[in-house]
Amino acid sequence: MHPDSARELKALLLERLRSMPSARDHGPGEGPHVAVGLAPAGGGRARVAVRLEREADRAVLPDLGASAGSELDVRVIGRVHALSSPTPGELQGRVRPLRPGLSVAHPDVTAGTLGGLVRVPGGLAVLSNNHVLAASDAARVGDPVLQPGPADGGSAADRVATLAAFQRFSAEGNLVDAAVATLDDGVEADPGAVPGGPLTGPLPRPDGIEPDEEVEKVGRTTGHTRGRITAVEVDGVAVQYDRAIFSFDDQVEIEGLAGGFSAGGDSGSVIWRSRDRAPFALLFAGSDTGGSQGTGVTFANPLATVLDLLAAEWVAELRG
Known part of the structure; x- marks a missing residue:
């Protein structure tokens, strides 16, 4: 369907989910956990991405009718964790300059x-x-x-x-x-010491991040990896931290092209688009299971939102 129609269906699904007794009966951070965003459908079209923590969570999905149901991309991705800690040995050692x-x-x-x-x-x-x-x-x-x-x-x-x-x-x-x-x-x-050179591409706004784009990152644990955006504008991503579960909206979902895109310790990596080297997201969480390859999915914050909230400006390279 047209992306705008997919956004309308996403909003309807979120409204139904949040009004169901199973949602009202649980406090913040408690299950079931259902995240909803937009996934690519080819030809500039989109489907509604539905991400479940457990197979049993399918039971909480409302009946939207056969036509709407066919526009859902439903996947079980397991528990999503903040990715701190355990290899690329050099990235884990003492390195100067930073x-x-x-x-x-x-x-x-x-x-x-x-x-x-x-x-x-x-x-x-x-x-x-x-x-x-x-x-x-x-x-x-x-x-x-x-x-x-x-x-x-x-x-x-x-x-x-x-x-x-x-x-x-x-x-x-x-x-x-x-x-x-x-x-x-x-x-x-x-800052320009990145595989392939400085990240000087144009920084996209959150609504300019497109599904199906090939992307890259370099992180402390898995090093330089390549992946693909599998969903955007994902709301309700429940992330397990040491002391609590917090929910995140408007997130980007990514899968690796060959195995997992990230692992514990890669949190904080900046992700860029392969085609123009534009930095667009800040990696912060992921799952160990689920996704099309069964190797888990990665979630990231739109970088433009990060910079706005922290009153920061991206520095691609330092000129002498």
Whole structure:
């Protein structure tokens, strides 16, 4: 169907799901978990992507009629987890100057990924997830950030940045899992040191992210991987963190082209489009099962939303 018609059907399905007794009887973070977005159908058309945690969750899907039901792309993807920690050995070691893909973390976190460099009011900063740089809201602005992260041997001597801002989680719903930390004095960085060269393509707005695009990322655990966008505008993505489950709306779903696209420790990676090297999303969560290959799916925040909320500007490369 036309993408606008798919958006209308998505809205109807979400309204029905949220009004059902099974949804009202559970508190925030409790099951069943059903995420709904848009999936490619070829020829510029779209279907409604429905993602279930368990096969049994099919029972909560409302009857929309035969014609509408045929426009649903329903898949079981398993539990979605925030991807902190356990290999590309070099990405997990101590590396200077800093560059995208390296191990990084708050001292109280295992390890995640340095996604890229951004400019904030306080200067040049590293971009990653809240659960990587800000310990899932447990940190304070001014806390240190280490490279590599503690899981990879990082200690106080490996401090490279200072936590400057993060978007707090809300039980009412979330758009991003993101944080920035300004570089400490004397710490050098090379934001353009990405496989294939700097990410200088035009930054798309969330509604400009198209399904079926081939994409890439470089992350602390799985290194440089390639994938494909399998759904966009996905609402109701329930993500398991250490202490709670938080729901996210307007997310991007990605599958790997050859095996999994990401694994634990890749959280914070910036994802770019292969065709024009445009950075468009911040990786933060994934599942180990489900997807068309059974190797799980990855979820990411639209990068434009991340930058807007953190008052940050993408830095593709530093010119001397």
